[in-house]
Amino acid sequence: MEKAKIKASQMFILVVLFEMGSAILVGLGVQAKQDAWMAVLLGLMGGLLLFLIYYRLFKYYPDLPLTSYLQKITGKWIGGLLGLLYIIYFIYMATRVLRDFGELLTTTIYTSTPLIVINSLMILTIMYGIHKGFEVIARVGELYFGIVYFMAIAGIILISVSGLIHIEFLQPVFEYGWKPVVGTALKQTITFPFGEMVVFTMFLPFLNNHKKVKLACMGGMILAGINIAITAAINVATLGAELFTRSNFPLLTTIGKIQLANFIERLDVLFMLYLVVGGFFKISLYFYAAVAGTADLFKFKNHQMLSFPIGFIILFASVTIASNYAEHIKEGLDVIPVYLNWPLQIIIPCFLLVIAFLRNRKKKKTPSAS
Amino acid sequence: MRKIFVISLLMVLVLSVLSGCWNQKELTDLAFVMAMGFDKGENKKFEVSFQIVNPGNVSSGQNGAGQGLPIAVYKSAGNTLTEAARNATKMISRRLYYSHTNLIAISEEVARDGILDVMDALDRDPEFRTTTQIVVARHSTAEELVSALTNLDKLPVNKITKELKTTESMLGENTRVNIDDFLAGLVSNGKEPVVNGYIVKGNKEQIGRADDLQKTKTETFLEANGLAVFKNGKLTGWFEHEKARGVVYVLDKVQSTDINIPWNGKKHAITMAPIRTKTKVSVHFKNGKPIINIAIEDEGFISEANTDVDLTDPKVIEKIDKLVEKEIKQQVMESIKDAQKIKSDIFGFGERVHRANPKLWKKLKGNWDNQFAELKVNVKVDSYVRREGIRTNPFWFNMNK
Known part of the structure; x- marks a missing residue:
């Protein structure tokens, strides 16, 4: 394990950037049509509850990352196996985000550049970042947080000044009842992006002040959740529910609609900038979690030597995991939440918490008895 | 020595990527x-x-x-x-x-x-x-x-x-x-x-x-x-013309236009030019049937008065307002009737019904074209003449004295 120390504010920023990451770019909660924003908020609430589970686990083992306390809780072999599972999961998720990132660029502006070229440029940058360590990534986060917010605020002002927002497009609320909204929240928005906070179980020990974990992480989740919900609402209010569901990247379509004063138009570049920044942090954190996990599990003294092999795995997997974008998205919507996100983000942590609770109660009782 | 070699190799390799010439379009x-x-x-x-x-x-x-x-x-x-x-x-x-x-x-x-x-x-x-x-x-x-x-x-x-x-x-x-x-x-x-x-x-x-x-x-x-x-x-x-304008009125896209009204038995005697127009379309339901209410509000000035009319009298202005309202209402009603004749809901009334009452919309949606043809539409216009240019009464007023 690296001996990194970061401030609460840096942690907060990383959480915000990680959570918004790719979630803002794709049509999150699109199955709930015009109620997408509600599905996002519902997902946020679920995500906050989930985070409390991760937080409890962290309280039991404040100096250990997930892969270490897995072994403490469930024993060396099962824990090691579960740890390996988590590492593969982190690598796979990093792969998926990298693919998302590459697909977005190849469908929108670099239409004739091969995917692997775009992906390798991104992963090389990230490998360099990982090589430099967690503190560096956190500091880069501070730098980009301001830029992202500047773009977001500029974007919102421009959209509303252009008169594109039609609040009535958000109606009728609950057209198909509350079921699709809750269904979307359970199947999608709880796990993506809020449940992905499971990655931070690897990073929580890095925080220099352990008392601020809850504030930094949950605050970051709430801010990111509200941002995503606002984005979803703006997308629907600008495009209408029908075009919103038909768009691969609704935010891109929304930004493309800005036409102000005959010269402020075609601002797609704002979207692309955000895409690169958001993609960088999301991939970096997953990647780093995988690297740190591997180093921890297999007792590597130096995590740096792992960044290259794992980086190349991510790069080549990102090109091969799906043969086309439709397949990639279908997996993301139907397979990942049920077979990966739910077990790894929700079910296993719940079990861990129960076992940890029982074990620690025993521990506490024994000294008082003796 | 080795370090210098590696660095210079890297620099050469990076060159091909950073030039950004992959897919350049001059x-x-x-x-x-x-x-x-x-x-x-x-x-x-x-x-x-x-x-x-x-x-x-x-x-x-x-x-x-x-x-x-x-x-x-x-x-x-x-x-x-x-x-x-x-x-x-x-x-x-x-x-x-x-x-x-x-x-x-x-x-x-x-x-x-x-x-x-x-x-x-x-x-x-x-x-x-x-x-x-x-x-x-x-x-x-x-x-x-x-x-x-x-x-x-x-x-x-x-x-x-x-x-x-x-x-x-x-x-x-x-x-x-x-x-x-x-x-x-x-x-x-x-x-x-x-x-x-x-x-x-x-x-x-x-x-x-x-x-x-x-x-x-x-x-x-x-x-x-x-x-x-x-x-x-x-x-x-x-x-065409007024009928097209009626459509644009309902779509709330009209800002300014010209409305001619008769006065003293003379056709096209006074022209009112609205400068701001706002259309609000709402739906209410009666006996399970949607009724559309269109409320148009505009204000403007008198751009022409080609007849003997006393524009200094607020009562006359009020009368002009009423006539303008009637004229706009007629134009809008005619457009709506024509659209109903060809059963084409260009005004988006169906979407209004959908937003106001999604349950009822599910029933109506399959047969909306015919429903639209028989839809009851109320039009209410509030027009206000605010000023009359840089003359008070037209020269006609003095000419006939």
Whole structure:
């Protein structure tokens, strides 16, 4: 394990950037049509509850990352196996985000550049970042947080000044009842992006002040959740529910609609900038979690030597995991939440918490008895 | 030594990536498509005319303008839009570039049958913008429309898009419709799209000839003309003049216009020009049936009074208000009746019902065309004359004394 120390504010920023990451770019909660924003908020609430589970686990083992306390809780072999599972999961998720990132660029502006070229440029940058360590990534986060917010605020002002927002497009609320909204929240928005906070179980020990974990992480989740919900609402209010569901990247379509004063138009570049920044942090954190996990599990003294092999795995997997974008998205919507996100983000942590609770109660009782 | 070798190797490797030349498109290798015109083809399904800007000849500046024509038009055929565009490369030395396309013109024939087959290509392409405006070429082919030259604006596309903007806000018989609006209307159950008509007036022989521009009164010119009404993706009819204005009124796109009212038995005696107009459409339900309420509110000034009228009297102003209200209401009612006759809900009343009562909408949606035809619509107009220009009473007032 690296001996990194970061401030609460840096942690907060990383959480915000990680959570918004790719979630803002794709049509999150699109199955709930015009109620997408509600599905996002519902997902946020679920995500906050989930985070409390991760937080409890962290309280039991404040100096250990997930892969270490897995072994403490469930024993060396099962824990090691579960740890390996988590590492593969982190690598796979990093792969998926990298693919998302590459697909977005190849469908929108670099239409004739091969995917692997775009992906390798991104992963090389990230490998360099990982090589430099967690503190560096956190500091880069501070730098980009301001830029992202500047773009977001500029974007919102421009959209509303252009008169594109039609609040009535958000109606009728609950057209198909509350079921699709809750269904979307359970199947999608709880796990993506809020449940992905499971990655931070690897990073929580890095925080220099352990008392601020809850504030930094949950605050970051709430801010990111509200941002995503606002984005979803703006997308629907600008495009209408029908075009919103038909768009691969609704935010891109929304930004493309800005036409102000005959010269402020075609601002797609704002979207692309955000895409690169958001993609960088999301991939970096997953990647780093995988690297740190591997180093921890297999007792590597130096995590740096792992960044290259794992980086190349991510790069080549990102090109091969799906043969086309439709397949990639279908997996993301139907397979990942049920077979990966739910077990790894929700079910296993719940079990861990129960076992940890029982074990620690025993521990506490024994000294008082003796 | 080894370190220096590695670093210099890296620098060389990085060079190939950082130059950013992967897929570069030089400005001189691009043909900027400003407008596209769709006509029915003879052998193939479509004939597509690409209006391409000739950059050297439109350079702005006091006397920097070139000598030649600002645009060039190429026509190619294809069964799909992509096929036509690729066939066009046999004629055009540069790569067609669609990011700056501002106008899609569709011939009446294509609009009546087959417009749907080009829409997805326009919607899907990452380069093309769906904020591009769409017009129907009336009484002429789309090719003629995109080939015409104009005199005030060098680029004919700019003339059309600017003109639509101006006439929308000054007259309100046309309204800007882009690909997104059109598609939203096509897809929605509760709304049908309208599209502007455009007409090439005058001598068609002179279309696209530079010598025509040498005259102060060109022999051919372009004019916005009517609103095309669509139903199930096919052009079904045209709304003209006041009827078109009625439609634009309900769509809340009218800002200013002119309303003529009779006075003292004289027709068109007083003209009121609204400067601000606001339309609110709401729905209420009675016995399980939707009733549409349209409330139009406008304020403006009297721009003409060609009769003996005492404009200093507030009572007279009030009377004028009432007459203007009646006139606007009549125009709007007539448009609505005409739309009901052809059972095409161009006003989006269905969407209002949908938003207000989704449950009832589920029942009505299947048969909305007929429901719309029998829909009860109330129109309420509140018009206010605020001022009357820089004269009080017209000269007629003193003349008859």
